[in-house]
Amino acid sequence: MKVLVTGAGGQLGRDLVAAFEGWEVVAADRGRLDVGDRDQVLGAITATNPDVVVHAAAWTAVDACESDADRAWRVNALGTRHVADGCARVGAYLCAVSTDYVFDGTSAVPYTEWDATNPLSVYGRSKLGGEREALGLAPGASVVRTSWLCGAGGANFVRTMVRLAAEGDGTVPVVDDQHGCPTFTADLAGMLRRVAAARLPGLFHVTNGGSTTWYGLARETFAAAGADPDRVVPITTAELDPPRPARRPPRSVLDNAALRLSGLPLLPDHREPLERLVKELLGG
Numbered sequence: 214m215k216v217l218v219t220g221a222g223g224q225l226g227r228d229l230v231a232a233f234e235g236w237e238v239v240a241a242d243r244g245r246l247d248v249g250d251r252d253q254v255l256g257a258i259t260a261t262n263p264d265v266v267v268h269a270a271a272w273t274a275v276d277a278c279e280s281d282a283d284r285a286w287r288v289n290a291l292g293t294r295h296v297a298d299g300c301a302r303v304g305a306y307l308c309a310v311s312t313d314y315v316f317d318g319t320s321a322v323p324y325t326e327w328d329a330t331n332p333l334s335v336y337g338r339s340k341l342g343g344e345r346e347a348l349g350l351a352p353g354a355s356v357v358r359t360s361w362l363c364g365a366g367g368a369n370f371v372r373t374m375v376r377l378a379a380e381g382d383g384t385v386p387v388v389d390d391q392h393g394c395p396t397f398t399a400d401l402a403g404m405l406r407r408v409a410a411a412r413l414p415g416l417f418h419v420t421n422g423g424s425t426t427w428y429g430l431a432r433e434t435f436a437a438a439g440a441d442p443d444r445v446v447p448i449t450t451a452e453l454d455p456p457r458p459a460r461r462p463p464r465s466v467l468d469n470a471a472l473r474l475s476g477l478p479l480l481p482d483h484r485e486p487l488e489r490l491v492k493e494l495l496g497g
């Protein structure tokens with residue numbers, strides 16, 4: 214079996230390349246494959262003729278997307294159109310990765326795959342556009358929505374908190390009014406392999422278990438790093454200085470309903486992989 218991974222140099226992409234051990238892996242990072250370039254994408258997919266394409270490439274700079282919407286649409290929506298078109302041409306199964314930011318976060322209960330979307334940001338709107346391209350163009354494709362990604366191969370919240378925990382003993386203000394499910398890329402990559410191997414069609418929510426706030430995750434990270442969690446102090450999003458250009462959903466907890474109702478295994482609680490990642494980041 215052959216898999217082509219887009220965005221292979223990214224945080225999730227690196228773990229995807231590792232997760233598909235035993236398959237022939239075409240690791241297409243941005244230098245090799247710009248998904249916004251239709252000819253390049255169609256050329257790469259037809260030349261490699263993969264069984265599966267896992268599409269992890271995206272412009273993920275959520276705040277920067279607000280001031281360069283064209284780039285967000287080009288990469289996240291049009292880029293996914295190109296990938297889906299390529300998959301349709303060679304009969305490859307497409308699994309495209311998407312985000313909790315397609316929701317507005319006003320629901321008091323976790324979002325299922327069948328709930329209405331209403332993105333608050335350019336990033337969220339462009340990713341929703343990409344979802345429609347994937348599901349509309351590539352027969353039998355899947356879209357896997359995930360949230361709050363953390364992994365050993367990227368700049369992310371946990372990495373920042375591990376650094377701050379080690380720096381002095383001052384307090385660290387962190388927002389406590391955004392709720393979500395931290396998800397660890399090694400776990401997610403394993404589930405994406407499973408979904409791809411079974412060629413499951415449709416929308417899936419895939420997150421680690423246990424929702425929290427950024428404040429809660431910061432406290433857990435400090436504790437795992439052997440620092441005093443009380444150094445983390447809660448603030449509201451409105452108190453962020455400077456304010457962030459992109460609006461975030463206040464409560465974008467994803468119910469992994471499609472997996473759960475199909476009787477498929479769910480990812481473990483996020484505290485398990487958090488411990489492992491913190492140890493790895495500390496070089497332990």
Ligand SMILES: NC(=O)c1ccc[n+]([C@@H]2O[C@H](COP(=O)([O-])OP(=O)(O)OC[C@H]3O[C@@H](n4cnc5c(N)ncnc54)[C@H](OP(=O)(O)O)[C@@H]3O)[C@@H](O)[C@H]2O)c1
Pocket residue numbers: 219220221222223224225226242243246247248249268269270271272273288292310311312313340359360361362363367
């Ligand atoms: N990070 C999160 O919290 C989060 C949450 C939910 C969903 N997701 C989704 O999960 C997927 C993986 O995210 P991640 O955290 O691994 O992000 P990431 O580390 O930013 O990886 C995305 C990769 O896509 C590449 N890329 C950007 N523009 C491209 C283009 N035009 N053509 C080809 N590749 C391009 C980036 O390359 P450069 O670095 O060189 O630009 C990067 O290597 C994305 O689809 C993202 O939308 C992420």
